């Protein structure tokens with residue numbers, strides 16, 4: 463058993479979850495925020511049999527796309543700019559999804 | 573050290589957490605939602621010594637029970653019904669708890 | 683690749699996240715609550731290359747400090763006091779951060 467952890471855009475999370483459910487996978491949604499842009503995003507966790515991990519990742523890939531976000535550097539929360547108050551807008555590419563697969567030692571359903 | 577991840581009903585989470593605390597276990601609660609029923613539930617994480625995992629799982633079992641939830645299929649969010657607008661109520665059994673145990677390679681308390 | 687899971691105080695989370703970002707690390711923030719004091723805290727997750735784990739933990743250490751919190755035992759939510767209604771305030775030391783490091787079997791960025 464593996465635990466697939468995926469951080470996706472808020473705009474994609476509904477399609478990702480619905481598509482996973484339609485393919486028979488159970489999903490839990492956690493509310494999260496990105497550290498850098500401080501904007502809301504969605505973290506989903508999917509416990510899945512080892513041989514189904516590829517299929518789950520493929521479904522996430524098909525339902526999430528990268529976007530360009532404009533960040534006003536003057537309000538930059540976590541940038542490496544070390545306090546320099548620039549004011550031009552900075553364009554940041556936010557990827558479709560960031561996925562971590564962890565090994566599950568034991569699984570129980572009560 | 574292991575990290576016990578348990579997804580429980582909102583109605584059971586208070587008893588589960590209180591009972592774990594009373595038995596000397598520390599718990600962190602994350603707010604979550606089920607993918608299929610789109611209803612709120614609770615994800616708890618418990619970092620615990622290897623030999624205590626059975627005890628933690630037993631406490632969760634004793635404090636969570638499965639329930640039947642009625643879902644109006646006409647509003648079914650993630651069903652495999654592929655858009656067919658049925659309108660009879662569908663009864664779904666939601667288990668007591670779903671538990672994943674992960675291995676912790678390193679633990680630090682600051 | 684490792685997944686660093688850290689539970690920090692709400693008062694420290696901004697410094698922890700900003701400092702991690704300034705050092706080139708990506709962070710996701712989950713909203714959480716402590717089981718015992720039932721007060722809000724912050725759980726952050728950082729996916730990081732194996733050889734950078736020490737650096738991430740050091741940054742978290744430098745930006746989080748332990749505090750004493752006063753808990754009114756009469757309202758004690760999860761204590762082992764088994765229902766005895768004491769009313770003197772109880773001082774609880776809440777550590778700076780609790781950190782779990784998990785192994786990541788597979789990492790994908792879409």
Ligand SMILES: Nc1ncnc2c1ncn2[C@@H]1O[C@@H]2COP(=O)(O)O[C@H]3[C@@H](O)[C@H](n4cnc5c(N)ncnc54)O[C@@H]3COP(=O)(O)O[C@H]2[C@H]1O
Pocket residue numbers: 469495496497498499500501503554555556557558559560702703704705706707708709710711727728729730
């Ligand atoms: N320290 C830094 N310096 C310069 N640029 C930075 C940066 N941290 C992030 N960025 C950029 O900003 C985008 C949004 O990051 P944010 O932290 O808000 O939102 C992130 C974060 O919530 C999560 N994430 C990505 N990688 C992660 C990791 N290794 N560990 C934990 N969470 C991660 O996925 C979201 C999207 O990440 P993505 O990489 O596609 O897109 C990132 C990346 O292009």
Ligand SMILES: Nc1ncnc2c1ncn2[C@@H]1O[C@@H]2COP(=O)(O)O[C@H]3[C@@H](O)[C@H](n4cnc5c(N)ncnc54)O[C@@H]3COP(=O)(O)O[C@H]2[C@H]1O
Pocket residue numbers: 482483484485486487488489490491507508509510579605606607608609610611613664665666667668669670
């Ligand atoms: N492998 C896994 N990985 C991650 N999270 C997991 C999981 N298995 C269960 N969960 C979490 O636990 C909740 C209860 O699951 P349970 O299987 O008892 O009860 C489920 C199950 O009986 C049914 N169900 C879920 N997904 C389904 C699907 N794709 N097709 C048919 N029935 C589904 O609906 C109930 C409520 O599901 P919901 O998604 O709202 O809420 C789920 C989900 O948040």
Ligand SMILES: Nc1ncnc2c1ncn2[C@@H]1O[C@@H]2COP(=O)(O)O[C@H]3[C@@H](O)[C@H](n4cnc5c(N)ncnc54)O[C@@H]3COP(=O)(O)O[C@H]2[C@H]1O
Pocket residue numbers: 592593594595596597598599600601617618619620689715716717718719720721723762774775776777778779780
């Ligand atoms: N092994 C673990 N697994 C999962 N999460 C963990 C954890 N160890 C710590 N945490 C998380 O970190 C917060 C701070 O824990 P700390 O041990 O520094 O500080 C704790 C500890 O000094 C004390 N405490 C916690 N549980 C206790 C218990 N069962 N009996 C007595 N004291 C307890 O109360 C403080 C606040 O606890 P609270 O639960 O509100 O909040 C906890 C919890 O959210």
